[in-house]
Amino acid sequence: MLYREAGQFKTSYDADMAIFPIAQDRWGMIAIVVIAVVIIPLFTSDYIMGSLMIPFLIWGLSAIGLNILTGYAGQLSLGHGGFMAVGGFAAYNLAVRVPEIPILGTFIIAGLIAAAVGVVFGLPSLRIKGFYLAVTTLAAQFFIEWVFANFPWFTGGTMSMTLDTPSMVVFGYAIESTRDHYLLTLGIVLVLTLAAKNMVRSQLGRAWMAIRDMDVAAEVIGIRPLRTKLTAFAVSSFYAGVAGALYAFAFLKSLDITAYDLFRSFLVLFMIIIGGLGSILGSFLGAAFIILLPIFINVVAHNFSDQIKPDFITNAELMIFGGLIIFFLIVEPFGLARLWMTAKEKLRLWPFPH
Amino acid sequence: MRLKKLSLSLLAAAMVASIGTPAVAQDKKESDPTKEQFIPFLTYRSGPFAAGGSGTASGGEDYLALLNLRDGGINGIKLVWEECDFGYNTDRGVECYERLKARGLKGAPVIQPWSTGVTYALIERSLKDKIPLVSIGYGRTDATDGRVFPYVFPMITNYWNQSSAKLRYIAQLEGGEDKLEGMKIVNLHLKHPYGNETIPVWNKLAEKFGFEVTHIPVPWPGIDQKSLWLQVRQIQPKYVINRNWGVSCTVPLREAARIGFPRERIIGVWWCGSEEDVIPAGAAAKGYITAAFHAAGRDIPVIQEIFEVVYGQMKGNISAARVGSVYYNRGVVTAIVVTEAIRLAHTKYGVGPIGGEEMQWALENLDITEARIKEIGAEGLMPPTKISCFDHEGGGSVRFQQWDGSKWNMITGWIPPYKDLVREMIEASAAKYAKEKGITPRDCPPA
Numbered sequence: 046m047l048y049r050e051a052g053q054f055k056t057s058y059d060a061d062m063a064i065f066p067i068a069q070d071r072w073g074m075i076a077i078v079v080i081a082v083v084i085i086p087l088f089t090s091d092y093i094m095g096s097l098m099i100p101f102l103i104w105g106l107s108a109i110g111l112n113i114l115t116g117y118a119g120q121l122s123l124g125h126g127g128f129m130a131v132g133g134f135a136a137y138n139l140a141v142r143v144p145e146i147p148i149l150g151t152f153i154i155a156g157l158i159a160a161a162v163g164v165v166f167g168l169p170s171l172r173i174k175g176f177y178l179a180v181t182t183l184a185a186q187f188f189i190e191w192v193f194a195n196f197p198w199f200t201g202g203t204m205s206m207t208l209d210t211p212s213m214v215v216f217g218y219a220i221e222s223t224r225d226h227y228l229l230t231l232g233i234v235l236v237l238t239l240a241a242k243n244m245v246r247s248q249l250g251r252a253w254m255a256i257r258d259m260d261v262a263a264e265v266i267g268i269r270p271l272r273t274k275l276t277a278f279a280v281s282s283f284y285a286g287v288a289g290a291l292y293a294f295a296f297l298k299s300l301d302i303t304a305y306d307l308f309r310s311f312l313v314l315f316m317i318i319i320g321g322l323g324s325i326l327g328s329f330l331g332a333a334f335i336i337l338l339p340i341f342i343n344v345v346a347h348n349f350s351d352q353i354k355p356d357f358i359t360n361a362e363l364m365i366f367g368g369l370i371i372f373f374l375i376v377e378p379f380g381l382a383r384l385w386m387t388a389k390e391k392l393r394l395w396p397f398p399h
Numbered sequence: 400m401r402l403k404k405l406s407l408s409l410l411a412a413a414m415v416a417s418i419g420t421p422a423v424a425q426d427k428k429e430s431d432p433t434k435e436q437f438i439p440f441l442t443y444r445s446g447p448f449a450a451g452g453s454g455t456a457s458g459g460e461d462y463l464a465l466l467n468l469r470d471g472g473i474n475g476i477k478l479v480w481e482e483c484d485f486g487y488n489t490d491r492g493v494e495c496y497e498r499l500k501a502r503g504l505k506g507a508p509v510i511q512p513w514s515t516g517v518t519y520a521l522i523e524r525s526l527k528d529k530i531p532l533v534s535i536g537y538g539r540t541d542a543t544d545g546r547v548f549p550y551v552f553p554m555i556t557n558y559w560n561q562s563s564a565k566l567r568y569i570a571q572l573e574g575g576e577d578k579l580e581g582m583k584i585v586n587l588h589l590k591h592p593y594g595n596e597t598i599p600v601w602n603k604l605a606e607k608f609g610f611e612v613t614h615i616p617v618p619w620p621g622i623d624q625k626s627l628w629l630q631v632r633q634i635q636p637k638y639v640i641n642r643n644w645g646v647s648c649t650v651p652l653r654e655a656a657r658i659g660f661p662r663e664r665i666i667g668v669w670w671c672g673s674e675e676d677v678i679p680a681g682a683a684a685k686g687y688i689t690a691a692f693h694a695a696g697r698d699i700p701v702i703q704e705i706f707e708v709v710y711g712q713m714k715g716n717i718s719a720a721r722v723g724s725v726y727y728n729r730g731v732v733t734a735i736v737v738t739e740a741i742r743l744a745h746t747k748y749g750v751g752p753i754g755g756e757e758m759q760w761a762l763e764n765l766d767i768t769e770a771r772i773k774e775i776g777a778e779g780l781m782p783p784t785k786i787s788c789f790d791h792e793g794g795g796s797v798r799f800q801q802w803d804g805s806k807w808n809m810i811t812g813w814i815p816p817y818k819d820l821v822r823e824m825i826e827a828s829a830a831k832y833a834k835e836k837g838i839t840p841r842d843c844p845p846a
Contacts, residue, residue, distance in 0.1 A: 207519040
């Protein structure tokens, strides 16, 4: 019923190749964007925007980055947190040392620097595959953490390693309130998500998937493995870098290396595994699951704080969260995005299942 | 397939039900917001630092419970609180702050993050929201300069004063400041904002007294420190400063026992000086010395009263065995400071819920005298503290305690820090911050 496609004719190749070929999907997406751009900033509290939506969007962006590398190009990486750190520190140093560059330019350059670092650490991927590549990217994570912790130049000479991010001005407009931060984050995430969606549908994205599915066959049909893998590393690290910069500038408003530790790399990996490998939608679903669900459990549990001991609430959060991860991996090992795909396919055929 | 459908619909039903419950739960509580004072608690009852987080939060809550049960709150205003567990993660800590800051009639009167990382992340937010950021015994040291940081209160004693007091204690042990010349000291610190906080002050002290300090960073979370202690053995220092946190506090004691470094010459930070830090090390911990800004144990009148009243009515927030432990008492001390400030605010703003701005005035004019401490029943638990607009620390002296294998014993009186030297550094650092942020320091008379 929801998906009655009768009467939707595609009369040109462009219509057939649109991002959302089904009209209902198109309208649904427009509705989501309207909610995000208009409804949320106008009608929700600073808490929802600043503490739930901003981290959700930033981690979603970061997850898209890792999904491009791991989900689309098949290169397992445990260094994603490190690449986010590169973006964060690059943005900080650019903003402080070269304040002439507008902040959006700073984010883009920070992303490019992260991309360059990603390419360097992606070089071994031509020879190393699978779990062994995970180990070399793990080395990248440790190396990057070590560099930022031990060379005071990157932290402007402060010993405490924690820095306040400078204030931001976009086109002459000072970003001050939580709403400003939310809209800035949302704008960047929307643009980059659209870019990612189109990238994975393009020749580049198809080359990534060919490498992922069988690199020898891909090479035989004329895809250059090194260049394809390195572009995946570059694009992935660019997304990670921008997400890392936003994480420091728009969410924490402070920068320190412990915010990008190895645990974050695992967190992003869990996001894409639970959300769905090789899916842009899955990146956001996974981010929502990992970032918002524990907070949701915690808030709900606190409504019973008269009856339940506080230490039990804390552990209940971990237990319920862990239980749900196992549950979803058993029910749908291909992630939440596949769950949605299955539901959608059924809805399109409904009420005639065959 | 049917099972899958069934479990999915059950899950969906559970989610819908849980969204519906908050309204129900709130209806149940009968409360008058004009007669209630909300106090937020940020804590971590899970993760590698749970021993600290659970002790401090429960101690604070139990003291508030004592005031509620014994006196009916403060001047008839009932104290209510809500916990938010952030697992010592900075991002979750910020989320907790945003969640709790607007609770109560006038919002949260204070915020105590119990984490140096979260303290840093909240400095600008708390200023914007006008909620005093109280960090007792941790946090950003240069915020002691209240002229630049009106809403940050690193009260009772900060890290730099603590470090300099440690050096004065070492000088006492050695028999004079002139004996420090040429001495080797190792600063074994966690590689973390908290661990790095004291590097500048040790460098400065080394320069002044002519000793040699080597900073050895402990990689997070510091469970394996073998290679570091090899380094310590090569350096052969006279003293080792144990500036770790949680599990990484215990490891140095075992490693020192292994290489035969006397535990009497390991001097720990107060976050490495709890029962939870030394008991796992067993006999290796005997003789270990740490700094302290409050006493441990249950024989302090106020702690006994909590035990009798709160735990007598089964209203305690932690297992009764931990009442009187170091972290627990630290929670009680901070709750005393906060409630005393609320009392003071009542005298100026009238009896009722207190908001952040009113609390800022109260904290800045807080004077907890020896006599008042006695009245509370906290003699020996905490030092007298007098805060001013100029000095947001209001104390600075520390004592030293030694582990005898079964309990902590105080082995010194209050040892003053090198306050002038530290104050100079604090002002320089705060002035740098003010310049970066474009803050005009307030005009405060030096106390």
